[in-house]
Amino acid sequence: MTDTRVPLLEARQVSRLFPVRGSGGLFRAEQMQRAVDQVSVAIHPGEVLALVGESGSGKTTLGRMLLGLTAPSEGAVLYKGHDIAARAGDAARTFRCEVQVVFQDTGGSLNPRRPIGQSVALPLRHNLGLDERTSLREVDALLDQVGLPPAHFRGRLPHELSGGQRQRVGIARALASKPSVIIADEPVSALDVSVRAQILKLMFELQRERQLAYLFITHDLGVVRAMADRVMVMHQGRVVETGDADTVLNTPAHAYTRQLLAATPVPDPSRQL
Ligand SMILES: Nc1ncnc2c1ncn2[C@@H]1O[C@H](COP(=O)(O)OP(=O)(O)O)[C@@H](O)[C@H]1O
């Protein structure tokens, strides 16, 4: 069956080339590597698409192209059918609000001298144009939603928080702009195993409540099984397999997917969460 809905966010045949480090020289042409090689992907409203693949397979580069942070060398990224390379004015602001990111290491993306309440307030002021009073109220509501009691946390600096708490701040900051899609790039892999499940639980509760679409980049096939509607498998910059999560995990069509499954046992998700 062909899907006639216009995707929220779409990559059409995108590639990204990077110079191979150390390959260039005075008399040598620089060698180029295809970090992402002619990948197409469509993310629909409210769906969870998991992106899996070994380290170096191009997942982060693809995520950054979908966020408009890295320009494709070839192909195009479309938001609601419009090429994001041409975005300007209102369209640029809308895109900035609607497509948000949660990084692996939120700590590294927070200003160390800025109280976390102010970090969450920034997108409210800049992206939504809220005045100071309204944004402070909204910060408290957001901190509350991610499980950080605002009175206790809004004035804290990033280094006063645990890794899990900082990741909650990252989630609050992403939610502040009222996005419709979140690119989550291995959002729990830097955390202690003991707090991973709590953060995952929070992220997927918010996904359901707010009908968010996720591109969820992960190594954890248990999470894929428990949470994802669809899964896409990348290997050396290319998509080797994509489909319904149950189908891909239970009856993988591609040899690389079978290897990946064999290398990582899929735990019982009900025990994990
Ligand atoms: N800014 C960059 N400059 C040069 N090479 C890069 C850059 N970003 C990524 N790469 C290379 O592109 C390939 C894919 O990287 P990445 O997208 O980070 O993969 P993944 O997230 O799956 O681990 C890797 O070989 C990486 O070294």
Ligand SMILES: [Mg+2]
């Ligand atoms: Mg990565």
